Amino acid sequence: MSQTTTTAAVQSACPECDASVSFSRAPLNGQVTRCSDCRAELEVTSVSPLTLELAPEVEEDWGE
Amino acid sequence: MHIAMTYTRLRAEERLLLDAFEAMDIRITPIDLRTIVFDPAEIGEWAAYDAVLDRSVSLTATRTAVALLEGYGVRCINPLHAIETCSDKLATTIALIRAGVPTPGVRVATNAESGLTAVERIGYPAVLKPTVGSWGRLVARVNDRDAAEAVLEHRETLGSVQQGVIYVQEHIDKPGRDIRVFVVGAEPIAAIARSSPHWVTNTARGATASGLEIGPELRRLSIDAAAAVGADIVAIDFLECPRRGLLVNELNHSMEFRNSIDTTGVNIPGIVARHVAALAEGVAA
Incomplete structure (x- = not known):
């Protein structure tokens, strides 16, 4: 999985469609984002190296 | 002051809260509960925090972590008894009835x-x-x-x-909407109406939100309901019954608010962060 780090943005490839997913600030582990190309919901599973995975579906005990 | 914010998914709400703490120069450390192993007999690194704001989307993770943290004597927001009451609709019903807060039958x-x-x-x-x-x-x-x-x-x-x-x-024959009131530290800070042609008026199910003024009765019932469950920070859902008036339907101990900031014009994460800091300092009850 490609990863590019600059002072302006951090980016990685969407695991679903391979489009570039960028973060304007340093992402945190567990952060949820959405691929602007395929709309897949993604989760940061590692920040070094930056790794994105498809976010899990809603689980039974999730809520507010 | 040093506050920890526990989570299992870092959503928009958690990011907004981190930003709010940082804007107030309050030291905040996000902790992914999925990476943590607790020793019930040793407080360990948790001794460094003046309070813990739990924002886990997983009720199981929340209950486990907050039970352990309160066991160490760490001030948690919300407290475990509030989480247990809000997360169980029967426990909520019992608490509301005991407090004399109107709720559906x-x-x-x-x-x-x-x-x-x-x-x-x-x-x-x-x-x-x-x-x-x-x-x-x-x-x-x-x-x-x-x-x-x-x-x-x-x-x-x-x-x-x-x-x-x-x-x-x-079943309450409500007027195509329900009402959500955000309460922070016994103070109703904002309210929205959630409207939908579907009988389930939940924004997670497609309802649309609009800002709502908090009238005297809504304010009083919000304060009473939050006190009934012992919550520091809570979102309260009301139904408008044609016969009985405002009824408290349920309370949410880990409220979502990303779409209610612009809708209400209220800086919800900022108010939450300020209250958490006050609780950590012991200047708020």
């Missing part, structure tokens, strides 16, 4: 057969809900005995043990 049973009797005592239409669940999941309106029997049989056959509790609520 409920009947409870522990198997499908007595569940059907509970439904018939409420009358049709009735609403069947899992006692633990959120975002309108598995909430069913049953309009007649056939539908009630079908839902109860499915629950008994396919449901988890928790769904063995049959929680039946009277």
Whole structure:
């Protein structure tokens, strides 16, 4: 999985469609984002190296 | 001052909260609960924090972490008893009734057969809900005995043990909307109306939100409901009953607010962060 780090943005490839997913600030582990190309919901599973995975579906005990 | 914010998914709300703490120069450390191993006998690194704001989307993770942290003597927001009360609809109902806060009528049973009797005592239409669940999941309106029997049989056959509790609520013929009030530190800070042509008016199910002024009765009931469950920070859902007026439907201990900031013009994460800091300093109760 490609990863590019600059002072302006951090980016990685969407695991679903391979489009570039960028973060304007340093992402945190567990952060949820959405691929602007395929709309897949993604989760940061590692920040070094930056790794994105498809976010899990809603689980039974999730809520507010 | 040093505050920890526990989470299992870092959503927009958690990011907004981190930004709010940082904007106030309050030291905040986000902690992914999925990476943590607790020793119930040793407080360890948790001794560094003046308070912990829990924002886990997983109720299991929340209950586990907050029970352990309170065992160490760490101030948690919300407290465990508030989480346990808000996350269980039956516990919420009991707390509201004991506090004299108006809430829809409920009947409870522990198997499908007595569940059907509970439904018939409420009358049709009735609403069947899992006692633990959120975002309108598995909430069913049953309009007649056939539908009630079908839902109860499915629950008994396919449901988890928790769904063995049959929680039946009277159906409130609300005016196409419900009301959510955000309460922080016993103060109602903002309210929205959630409108939908569907009878489930949950934004997670497609309802649209608009800002709402907090009138005197809504304010009073919000304060009473938050006190009834012992919550520091809570979102309270109201139904407007044509006969009984405002009824508290449920309370949410880990409220979502990303779409209510612009809608209400209220800096919800900023107010939450300020209150958490006050609790950590011991200047708020």
